[in-house]
Structures are given as C-alpha cells and as structure tokens.
Amino acid sequence: SQDTNAPSGFGYSLKMLCTTADASPASSNRMLIQTKIEGQDIQSLGFGDTSNTYTVSFYVKSNVTGTYILEQYGDTASATGNNISTAYTVDTANTWERKTITLNVDSGVMTSDNTSGLVLSFWLGSGTNYTSGTLNSSWSSPSAENRAVGQVNLASATNNYWQITGLQLEVGDTATEFEHRSYGEELTACQRYCHVLTREGSSSNQNIGIGYWASTTVAETFTKFPTSMRVTPSVSASSIGEFYALIPQQAWNAASAVGLNEGGTDGCKLAWTVASNGSFGTNGRRSTFVGARGDNAKLIFDSEL
Secondary structure: OEOOOOOOOOOEOEEEEOOOOOOOOOOOOEEEEEEEEEHHHOHHHOOOOOOOEEEEEEEEEEOOOEEEEEEEEEOOOOOOOOEEEEEEEEOOOOOOEEEEEEEEOOOOOOOOOOOEEEEEEEEEEEOHHHOOOOOOOOOEOOOHHHOOOOOOOHHHOOOOEEEEEEEEEEEOOOOOOOOOOOHHHHHHHHHOOEEEEEOOOOOOOEEEEEEEEOOOOEEEEEEEOOOOOOOOOEEEEEOHHHEEEEOOOOOEEEEEEEEEEEEOOOEEEEEEEEOOOOOOOOOOOOEEEEEEOOOOOEEEEEOOO
C-alpha cells in the first residue's frame, strides 16, 4: 500500500484493514502477521550466548492507539519452543512512528540451515486465551495466556487499520538508519522464496517454457529460475485455462492442470495436462512451448518458509 505521508525514503508499506468488525473475539481467536527468518541468516546474532543483544526496528501507523505486542519465537533453538513478547505503543493516531526493541538472545543455539530460525509475530488482536495472564517478557516456553497480554483489538470496528514499513533486525543495542537496497537486490532476495511467470503487457501470448510432447495429453516444458530458490518449490497456476501448449503448425491446446515433474532449486520440468491432440504429439516426437495467453494467467513457484 502506498502512503502519501510515509517516512522519507519509503514508498510502500504493508497495511491490514478491518472490513468486518469483531468487537468481542472468541477466546481462541487470534490475529497476527508473521515473518520467518532462515536460521543461517541470523547466526550473527549469536544465539546461545545470552550476553549478546539484537535490535528490531520498524515504522508503524494505525488509527487505533494503545498497546501492541511483538512476539518472537526461536523455531530451531536448542531450547525449542522458547518465546518472548514485548509491548510497544502506538501513541498518536494516523501518524508514522518509529519503534525500536532491543533484546538479549535466547540461550538456545540456532541451527544454521535454510529452515525457519527466528519468527517475528506482530499481534493485532486476540481472545482471552492469549491475554488473560502476565506478559511473557523473558525467553521461556510460556502458557498461551501470557503471549499477548495488553494487546488492543484492531478488529473492534470497520476501517481500523495497521501499517508497517522499514522493518529491520540488526546486531547490537542500537537501531541504525534503515538500509535501503536497490530494486534488483530486493527482487533477487524475494525470488528465493517466490517466483511468478505471467504474461507481460498486451502480448497475445508469452512463452512460459519450451519442451516436448510426452503423450497426446501431456506437454513437458523446462523452466530455469532467475535465482536459486530456498528449496525445491511447489508449483500452482491461477487461471489454468489461460495457458496453452502449442502443437507446431497446428493449434493451441488449453491446459487443464500443471504439476512439477522433476525439480530442484535452480529449475524444473513441468507436466501440463491438455485435451487430446490426436497423433500430432506423441512420445516426444514433437517440440512444443507453453504460452500465457490471458491477463490472469500466473504460474507460481513457492518455496516460502
């Protein structure tokens, strides 16, 4: 979401808007936004030595003032399940405010791999199951009622909103200026977790992959990812009927399904199910390519944590 009065240097933010009010959430209800960080990316924080500190900083804006909770969870710490919750306050409605939270690390050593290491949960509302105790302000395995004590209810009225931008995590007890990265750097970082192929502009069709006919009803194509993904991704398609496999010198054949045939972190082979093309493409005899021929056609490779 763009915001005309965003902090200098920030053109976009994440915005949560209440469209259906729930002034009295059920005891088990909870509303939060999470971001997960790979264990290998937070080794510099020094988990395991509780004298080490790190700082989380971000800009926040809401029309609902009061107490909000940032909960953090060591997903692969040796003390598995340890959480810590910290309160911050939105002081002035409809105004961007910068918040900083400094913590000592947990005693659990974080595994250095590509799985979830540290999870940040920004609470926006909850039922009494998570608010009726005492806020869990030190690393421990808490009872549920201690996780979000004091949290305001963003869903109390329609058009309530909460926005965040400039989230940064760094070693030490000082929040420095936000480190802006180039568009190219940010795109590459994002494509490690999600890569989308779609038709661009108003072209009547756009090549998605080149391959061959494995049978009269399956076209197989090869795709190279622009950057190595975190793990072998899952694949899904929106508006599958807007993808077509081409029979050379014949006609387009609409796809009805797509699946990952063979894959890795750098590329994959896809199997496209189509209506029977007769004898035009059997057992690899004919080459083919799959094109996106509609504005809603999206092929999504997902390797999120």
